[in-house]
Amino acid sequence: MLLNLLEETRYEKVPVQIYANDSEASFDIAKRIATIIKQKQAEGRQAVLGLATGVSPIKVYKELIRLHKEEGLSFKNVVTFNLDEYYPIQPDAEQSYVRFMKEQLFDHVDIDMANVHIPDGTLPENEITAFCLDYEQKINSYGGIDVQILGIGRTGHIGFNEPGSAPNSGTRLVTLNDLTRRDASKDFGSKENVPTKAITMGIGTIFKAREIILMAWSEKKASIIKKAVEGNITSDVPATYLQTSQNATFYIDQGASVELTRFDTPWLVKDCVWDDTLIKKAVIWLAKTVSKPILKLTESDYNNNGMSQLATEFGPVYNINISIFNKIQHTITGWPGGKFGADDSQRPERAEPAVKRSIVFSPHPDDDVISMGGTFIRLADQGHEVHVAYQTSGNTAVWDDEVLRYVEFAMDFARSQSQDAAYLENLYSSMTEFLRTKQPNQSDTEAIRTVKGLIRKGEAIAGARLAGLKDQRIHFMDLPFYDRTKFQKNVSFEDDIQQTMQLLRDIRPHQIFTAGDFADPHGTHKVCFEIILEAFTRLRNLGEQWTNDCWIWLYRGAWHEFEIHEIEMAVPLSPQEVERKRLAIFKHQSQKDVPVFPGDDAREFWVRAEHRTQETARLYNQLGLAEYEAIEAFVRWKF
Known part of the structure; x- marks a missing residue:
């Protein structure tokens, strides 16, 4: 040992x-x-x-x-x-x-x-x-x-x-x-x-x-x-x-520990117990390592790169190559809501029901279009009942001067309509004084937080409308934990969970799309995911029948993509869909150019999103699959 x-x-x-x-x-x-x-x-x-x-x-x-x-x-x-x-x-x-x-x-x-x-x-x-x-x-x-x-x-x-x-x-x-x-x-x-x-x-x-x-x-x-x-x-x-x-x-x-050699590429250091997941990961790794499409990998490639055990146990290697190539190919679908009337045995989503109720949970008011904007648009265009739920107000990520600009607009509009702007003028004065003396990381006043939240709400509505959603299917949850954590160290999430349970009960979705990108530097994505998971689990334990027919799909945002071997649904985007997604992201003007919290990537969010999906498409093509403009990737959550 x-x-x-x-x-x-x-x-x-x-x-x-x-x-x-x-x-x-x-x-x-x-x-x-x-x-x-x-x-x-x-x-x-x-x-x-x-x-x-x-x-x-x-x-x-x-x-x-x-x-x-x-x-x-x-x-x-x-x-x-x-x-x-x-x-x-x-x-x-x-x-x-x-x-x-x-x-x-x-x-x-x-x-x-x-x-x-x-x-x-x-x-x-x-x-x-x-x-x-x-x-x-x-x-x-x-x-x-x-x-x-x-x-x-x-x-x-x-x-x-x-x-x-x-x-x-x-x-x-x-x-x-x-x-x-x-x-x-x-x-x-x-x-x-x-x-x-x-x-x-x-x-x-x-x-x-x-x-x-x-x-x-x-x-x-x-x-x-x-x-x-x-x-x-x-x-x-x-x-x-x-x-x-x-x-x-x-x-x-x-x-x-996941990137240590013994876990990331264990075939380089020991004999492995090969299962489907590990074989898929290893073959994709080999293809990328030797810069070959999967179907061109040879026995020498396997033997010279620590994978002779796999070749011996499951060879000939061409059979392994064909099997993995087919598995990857079957992840690709232009029908993220399932294609009605088609054989779905090798498709990532079910064919029925023909019209699905889908809900996209967006931790911040722009994660929906940044992370899966093309799929969002595709679901709406293909006639599914698509809802979007913005879980937090996102008010933290708005520059202070934007607040004053919007209140100035409201004051000018009130005056132009011969309305009394005294309330707004007093509000503007108090906001200006607060921001003048605001300390680093000091929480905003309730009025300022409200204006910042409204700025992001308006942007989210514009983005969702461009994606094809009806206003009654756009939900603003404003989960309490988001502001509460600014004032309290020990926070209960019970009311957040209850609110999420009620929304799920109201919609009874066949599909849930939720952020699985825990590289989010602020941690909001992970908290929002855990709230959804707890709400769904409770509903399932209560015996609500619709939960047995509901699939949960994870997407990732502007920070980090799923590895190719992890992807279970790959939705290809045309150049026109990439442009439409970009326009939806552009509706979030407060996040454009220089966002408040850009993370460690200086690129704008729309640029990150396009590069990320284009890179996924490039990798699929490098492995020998068809060449697409971009691909959005998803992994199904399994209980």
């Missing part, structure tokens, strides 16, 4: 512990920290912890708090040193790591705050060098750090040691990478509000810890985890330096 494991992990240059989810991993990390604390207590010594901030350690801290409150774990002998802090920043600022640590851990345990050390974001810049030297000396005075926990940024940074950091670097002031600042933009209201600098422990400082634990959760981190674990050591990915440490272990969940 040990030899088999070593073979599977031979590309991995640092120990990796993989868990089913972040909760299980966080439990074990907290347990390890608690063990160290207790060991030091038994020895009459202080435990020195190196702590991190961000999303990754939150569940670790939650479990430590539980251990303190329910199992008597004491922090009286604990000394802590935090990895980093933004600069400049006040300790009571919402984004400050001082505030984060107090809210997530220190305020809930019996730690002596005199033993807590966090880089000072309020210092004059000319005092930072001396502070950093003193920070290093304090760590040394306690005998060094017993266990250092780390997250990892998408640039590969640990702490705020960005690409280019030296392996022997110490605590210092650094300039933040543009991607790091974009990732932090939601916390600060926009990238422009994110500090350009930070104080961070150096890589050399981190390396001195007797134990180093790096955490990474979800597929968002899969790409950088592969580079950190399997890539060459390089300053371009600072986390790769951990490969040279004898004390470092990566704790990751299944999502973060």
Whole structure:
């Protein structure tokens, strides 16, 4: 067994512990920290912890708090040193790591705050060098750090040691990478509000810890985890330096592990148990690797690329090629609602009923046309009863000056009609004053949120109408969680679920299209999907008959596409349909040119959408399928 494991992990240059989810991993990390604390207590010594901030350690801290409150774990002998802090920043600022640590851990345990050390974001810049030297000396005075926990940024940074950091670097002031600042933009209201600098422990400082634990959760981190674990050591990915440490272990969940060789291309490291899904993935990978259409792959291609076992067990290889080619070909359909009267045994959707009730759930008011605008149009054109449900108002993603522009328009219109504009003038004055003094990430007033929501509502109606929908089939859910999370940390989603259940009951759809793009940097897509899934599951458990005949299709948005082997329905678009989809996206004027939260892709949303669907079409063509202008892709959710 040990030899088999070593073979599977031979590309991995640092120990990796993989868990089913972040909760299980966080439990074990907290347990390890608690063990160290207790060991030091038994020895009459202080435990020195190196702590991190961000999303990754939150569940670790939650479990430590539980251990303190329910199992008597004491922090009286604990000394802590935090990895980093933004600069400049006040300790009571919402984004400050001082505030984060107090809210997530220190305020809930019996730690002596005199033993807590966090880089000072309020210092004059000319005092930072001396502070950093003193920070290093304090760590040394306690005998060094017993266990250092780390997250990892998408640039590969640990702490705020960005690409280019030296392996022997110490605590210092650094300039933040543009991607790091974009990732932090939601916390600060926009990238422009994110500090350009930070104080961070150096890589050399981190390396001195007797134990180093790096955490990474979800597929968002899969790409950088592969580079950190399997890539060459390089300053371009600072986390790769951990490969040279004898004390470092990566704790990751299944999502973060998916691009490691043993999971992504297991045939390169071990004999596989081949099923239909793995065969399809492997053959597509082989075709892309050797740049050949599937039907031109040879036995030599299989043997020379780690797939001789597949060729031996299921060959001759031409039969494998034909089988996979046919499977991919059968995903392609111009009838996303099913083709009535046709043989549907090899089609992705059912032929009956001829007219389907379809509902497209759109987390933000533009995800419908960006992600599946061509399919949306096709469903309406082919006579299906198509509904669209905009799950949130999207008011967060509207520039402040747009609000004033629309209120100015309303005031001018009122005056032109000889109507009293006094109310609007007073409203405009209060809005102007609020926005003049608005702080980064400060929540808007209710009136401003309403105007921003109305801006996006009007755009969504225009886009849906262009796609061919009737007004009575356009639904604005304005789910409460979206605004509630701006004011509350612990949010219940029960009313969101109940509202979704009622809409589904009213429509009783045969098809549900919902966002399955969890690379959304704001997390809204995932929350909206989970609300739909919970609502549908409850209705199914209540025995509502229509749920047995309803299929759920996942689409992806402007951030990330399904892999070819995952796609179960591919809807080809003509050049004219691509143009019509583009015009529907253009109706969302507040998101055009420069959206408030563009993510890490500088292209406009319509450009991203076109490039994404054109790339899918190109890949299908590269594999030997017909050449289309664009393809929108879907995966069916299976219970």
